[in-house]
Amino acid sequence: MRFLALGGLVLALLGPLNAQPQSRPDTLPSIDLPDIVITGTRTVRDRMALPVPVTVVSGQAIQRTGLSRLNEVLQEQTGLLTVPDFGGGKVYNCKAWMRPTP
Amino acid sequence: MILIDGQPMVGRQAGTLDLSRLTVHNIERIEIIKGASSSLYGSEALAGVVNIITREAEKDGKWQGQAGYRLASFGTHDASATLQYNKGIVSLDVFANYFASRGYSLAEAARLPTVEPFHNFTFQPKIKISPSEKLSLMIHSRFYGQDQDYRAFINEALFAGKSLSREWNQTLLVRQTLRKNWKMEYDLYATHYRFDEGLRDAGQVLFEENLYRQWFYRPEIRTHYKMGHNTLTAGVGMNYENPAAYPF
Numbered sequence: 001m002r003f004l005a006l007g008g009l010v011l012a013l014l015g016p017l018n019a020q021p022q023s024r025p026d027t028l029p030s031i032d033l034p035d036i037v038i039t040g041t042r043t044v045r046d047r048m049a050l051p052v053p054v055t056v057v058s059g060q061a062i063q064r065t066g067l068s069r070l071n072e073v074l075q076e077q078t079g080l081l082t083v084p085d086f087g088g089g090k091v092y093n094c095k096a097w098m099r100p101t102p
Numbered sequence: 103m104i105l106i107d108g109q110p111m112v113g114r115q116a117g118t119l120d121l122s123r124l125t126v127h128n129i130e131r132i133e134i135i136k137g138a139s140s141s142l143y144g145s146e147a148l149a150g151v152v153n154i155i156t157r158e159a160e161k162d163g164k165w166q167g168q169a170g171y172r173l174a175s176f177g178t179h180d181a182s183a184t185l186q187y188n189k190g191i192v193s194l195d196v197f198a199n200y201f202a203s204r205g206y207s208l209a210e211a212a213r214l215p216t217v218e219p220f221h222n223f224t225f226q227p228k229i230k231i232s233p234s235e236k237l238s239l240m241i242h243s244r245f246y247g248q249d250q251d252y253r254a255f256i257n258e259a260l261f262a263g264k265s266l267s268r269e270w271n272q273t274l275l276v277r278q279t280l281r282k283n284w285k286m287e288y289d290l291y292a293t294h295y296r297f298d299e300g301l302r303d304a305g306q307v308l309f310e311e312n313l314y315r316q317w318f319y320r321p322e323i324r325t326h327y328k329m330g331h332n333t334l335t336a337g338v339g340m341n342y343e344n345p346a347a348y349p350f
Binding site: 042043052053054055056057058059062067068069070071072073074077079080082083 | 108118120121122123124125126127129130131132133134135136137139142143150152154157172178180201326333335
């Protein structure tokens with residue numbers, strides 16, 4: 001009985017999907033982004049052609065955060081570990097090293 | 103590893119780099135590569151690379167200026183100004199920033215603040231001269247300086263002094279198109295970082311002194327040869343590095 005009920009649920013889920021006409025246009029709004037070139041390989045290249053994953057933080061995104069110094073911006077990035085070092089008043093704010101993402 | 107326009111920052115003290123040396127107000131974008139990139143950038147890039155691309159003058163054929171000022175708590179002042187020009191063969195982008203703070207305390211009972219008052223200054227002129235479409239010369243400079251109070255209580259006696267940081271980055275880059283599919287790049291990069299710190303007692307007698315000096319030079323010649331969809335990149339270059347620290 002439980003199996004039948006589950007089967008009915010699957011069919012109910014599949015039903016409306018199958019009922020969709022195949023040629024219906026995508027109604028989700030989309031924007032065509034310009035190809036982003038990058039210096040990750042020390043030469044200007046298309047981002048999609050790079051052999052390594054690259055995170056790009058745009059100047060506009062930085063401006064929106066309202067931050068002033070680079071340590072504050074890098075602290076916000078996933079996969080980067082920055083370490084505050086108040087070392088007895090010698091260095092006022094933050095030093096950092098990086099750790100690769102697991 | 104931190105790069106400014108593709109060139110490495112120096113001045114690591116005890117292995118760490120003070121990232122607050124960089125202002126973000128003239129950043130076009132930041133490119134972050136996580137994971138080893140040592141084959142491209144050397145052993146320092148074992149964990150990854152952060153490349154900071156600074157703004158360049160837009161092509162519109164006139165003078166353009168921008169200025170900004172921010173006042174924040176703890177007596178923080180942040181002032182920036184940019185001047186841009188791009189017409190004919192010359193492109194110019196001059197950026198200046200002043201950043202200062204009164205400092206702050208994380209523990210109110212502490213006799214000395216966690217962060218002592220400081221002020222710093224960044225000046226970054228970028229010039230690009232393109233006599234023809236096949237040839238361009240770029241001169242990028244960056245100057246940074248910070249002065250910060252430095253005080254300590256040792257055996258109930260107050261010692262006072264200053265922490266001074268100075269940084270200079272200089273790039274000379276010539277890009278040349280020899281043929282439609284053959285490009286050359288001649289690159290010369292030099293940078294210097296110095297740090298001076300001293301503590302004096304009430305009678306102005308020097309009690310402690312910390313010094314740090316680093317020179318870094320990197321000349322490079324690179325060539326790009328395009329064959330259909332593929333590009334062959336080859337180059338030759340050298341590093342000369344001269345760090346010195348006292349008393350480490």
